[in-house]
Amino acid sequence: MPTGNPNLPRSIGLGVSGGIAAYKAIEVMRLLQKAGFNVRVAMTKHAAEFVAPLTFRALSGHYVLVDDYDPSNPDPIAHINFSQEIELLLIVPATANIIAKFANGVADDFLTSTYLASTAPVLIAPAMNTTMWDHPATQRNLEKLRSDGVHFVEPVAGELACRTVGTGKLEDVENIAAQALKILGAGASTDAEVPETIEQDLSEESFLITVGGTREAIDPVRFISNRSSGKMGFALAERALARGAEVTVVAGSVSVLPPEGVRLIEALSAEEMFQAVKREFTAASVFVGAAAVADFRPAKSEGNKIKKEGRENLTLELEKTKDILAFVSRNRNPGMIVAGFAAETENLHEFAKAKLEKKDLDLVVANDISAEGVGFDTDTNAATIFVRDRRKGFEVPLMSKQQVADRVLDEIAVLRQNAASAQI
Ligand code: PMT
Numbered sequence: 115m116p117t118g119n120p121n122l123p124r125s126i127g128l129g130v131s132g133g134i135a136a137y138k139a140i141e142v143m144r145l146l147q148k149a150g151f152n153v154r155v156a157m158t159k160h161a162a163e164f165v166a167p168l169t170f171r172a173l174s175g176h177y178v179l180v181d182d183y184d185p186s187n188p189d190p191i192a193h194i195n196f197s198q199e200i201e202l203l204l205i206v207p208a209t210a211n212i213i214a215k216f217a218n219g220v221a222d223d224f225l226t227s228t229y230l231a232s233t234a235p236v237l238i239a240p241a242m243n244t245t246m247w248d249h250p251a252t253q254r255n256l257e258k259l260r261s262d263g264v265h266f267v268e269p270v271a272g273e274l275a276c277r278t279v280g281t282g283k284l285e286d287v288e289n290i291a292a293q294a295l296k297i298l299g300a301g302a303s304t305d306a307e308v309p310e311t312i313e314q315d316l317s318e319e320s321f322l323i324t325v326g327g328t329r330e331a332i333d334p335v336r337f338i339s340n341r342s343s344g345k346m347g348f349a350l351a352e353r354a355l356a357r358g359a360e361v362t363v364v365a366g367s368v369s370v371l372p373p374e375g376v377r378l379i380e381a382l383s384a385e386e387m388f389q390a391v392k393r394e395f396t397a398a399s400v401f402v403g404a405a406a407v408a409d410f411r412p413a414k415s416e417g418n419k420i421k422k423e424g425r426e427n428l429t430l431e432l433e434k435t436k437d438i439l440a441f442v443s444r445n446r447n448p449g450m451i452v453a454g455f456a457a458e459t460e461n462l463h464e465f466a467k468a469k470l471e472k473k474d475l476d477l478v479v480a481n482d483i484s485a486e487g488v489g490f491d492t493d494t495n496a497a498t499i500f501v502r503d504r505r506k507g508f509e510v511p512l513m514s515k516q517q518v519a520d521r522v523l524d525e526i527a528v529l530r531q532n533a534a535s536a537q538i
Contacts, residue, residue: 125154127200129225132160135207135241135277135284145291156225182224197232207241217255239290240269244280267293271524315527317358322398326368328384330411333420340406341490342370347404349515351376363391384408384435403439403454440473453477459484477501
């Protein structure tokens with residue numbers, strides 16, 4: 115455990131594993147030092163091939179631990195002393211290999227032994243090739259670590275060292291430092307706090323997003339609707355705005371407020387939503403259909419309230435509504451990205467992939483609305499994102515709707531980058 119001596123600066127253990135992003139750990143260390151923390155560094159052997167331990171030693175003022183059996187190591191039980199002194203173990207960057215070792219309790223070097231020997235919270239910032247990140251083995255290991263209480267700064271989408279574009283890039287160093295300071299809580303002095311900087315990777319985009327449920331009138335009093343709150347669609351709008359996009363939302367019936375800064379168009383019925391989208395979609399570069407649009411509506415809406423007197427039952431004839439998403443996809447300008455959702459209760463992947471094909475989408479977000487914490491009117495969601503031409507879906511485990519939104523937007527950013535590089 116940390117000594118708790120108020121006269122000594124609080125210590126963070128910075129673990130560096132062997133990836134090309136290892137040099138970014140230096141910047142993270144500098145930000146944490148600026149915030150008043152003492153940083154002790156442990157590296158894997160491979161990390162030491164990317165950045166010399168001497169660099170960290172010079173900048174941290176401490177011996178850098180790679181191999182605790184090394185004769186130059188001044189501390190014979192370093193993994194115990196190191197692990198007990200730190201208040202946070204932060205891994206930057208974390209490779210698929212170190213994640214696998216942590217998840218399985220392998221302790222075959224200093225850093226992995228420290229992970230097991232420490233009771234401090236652990237924050238991991240992964241960075242790796244997209245295929246390695248997407249691999250079920252890596253996803254399984256991440257899941258294990260999450261359920262062990264490990265925190266993550268998720269990697270972002272972008273161009274990777276291997277020259278491919280996809281998810282796997284190390285998050286911005288400022289955000290990593292900010293997350294670390296957040297976990298350390300009140301101890302970080304306010305003037306040392308690192309402001310969150312959000313990459314403006316969508317600043318060239320203009321989003322049109324449908325949000326919420328629709329109301330299909332039976333008569334002036336009654337309607338057919340669904341349980342959509344608008345939380346998922348507004349989360350997408352909020353995150354797209356934060357990442358620099360212009361955002362117009364066509365909102366049906368919602369139970370939460372729209373984020374500040376969006377252009378809001380209200381459209382309660384499927385037909386009103388269709389007309390609003392038809393007017394707006396040519397000005398957009400990205401369309402996302404997050405609304406739960408009624409598939410059917412009463413064929414005839416009565417002008418007056420239907421009376422129950424003289425009736426034992428009432429039969430409503432329903433007719434199909436227009437498919438807004440399919441309309442946009444079919445009539446889009448070249449370059450427009452079109453994304454939809456699939457709300458399913460069975461055969462999630464199969465039905466979602468069928469929607470991707472049939473509506474000719476670039477991406478579909480499949481959510482199993484029968485699962486706990488997923489779908490309608492929850493603050494969280496979980497999904498599988500299927501992208502056109504990509505072999506398998508990308509699993510997004512249960513997380514806040516804002517975080518799910520960011521994962522969806524990451525994929526949209528990748529689609530845009532891929533389209534841009536295809537034109538070069
Ligand atoms: O609003 P929340 O409470 O946060 O809930 C979020 C959500 C569950 C509504 C959201 O995550 C979601 O899944 N939205 C899509 C719901 C839906 O209608 O799914 P679907 O599988 O029936 O439709 C497929 C796609 O076609 C959707 O993108 C839908 O917007 C679109 N569609 C459907 C019918 C229609 N007439 N026009 C459409 O554009």
